[in-house]
Amino acid sequence: DQQVKQNSPSLSVQEGRISILNCDYTNSMFDYFLWYKKYPAEGPTFLISISSIKDKNEDGRFTVFLNKSAKHLSLHIVPSQPGDSAVYFCASGGTGTASKLTFGTGTRLQVTL
C-alpha cells in the first residue's frame, strides 16, 4: 500500500527554467509534508516542509504547494541550477504517527546546461 506516490521517476529541466516535482498521498491523517534531496552515496538532506494548515511555503528558490482536497503537493525550484541535480523524495507524517515518516519512491531531477 503506497501511501505516498511520486509518479514521475525522472525529470529533465534546462538550467534557469522551473522544475516542478509532484507528490500524491492517500492518508488523510498526514498533517505535515517534507521534501528531501539526496545525492548518490549520501543521506537525504531536508529541504523544505509544509504544515497542513498552509497551502504554500517558500524558502529561496524552493516553494512547496499543498492542495489538501486533491491530496497533492508539489515542489517548485526556480531557477533550476545544475547543482540541483539529485533525487528528490516527498515524505509525509502525522501527529498520530509517532514521528514516523512515509516516503515516496523519489524523482530523479537532471538539470542540463
Next chain:
Amino acid sequence: NAGVMQNPRHLVRRRGQEARLRCSPMKGHSHVYWYRQLPEEGLKFMVYLQKENIIDESGMPKERFSAEFPKEGPSILRIQQVVRGDSAAYFCASSPRDRSNYGYTFGSGTRLTVV
C-alpha cells in the same frame, strides 16, 4: 559540530552471518530513527528509539532484526543470520525532539551487501 555518524559506510556479510550497524546521533539529539532503502525504492521506516527505549518498532521485520539505543554509546541496528534480501542502504536519522515535521538529520548510511 559533527552530523549524524554512521559506520561502517560499507559492510559485506555472507549469508547467515550477523550485521551490526552503528549510529551516533548529532550532539544534543536524543531521538534516533532507522530507515531502510531497497534498490529503486524509497526509504522505509524501521524503528524509532529514545535513550534506552524503543518507541515505535512497527517497521521492523519480526525476526532477525533488533535495535537498541543505550544510555551510553551509539544506537545499534543488529541483523542476525542475514539473507540476500537484507542487502540495502540503512539510514539513521536523529532529532532533538519527537517532531519529525521539522526534518530529521540523516547520516550518510551503511550499505549492506549480503553475498
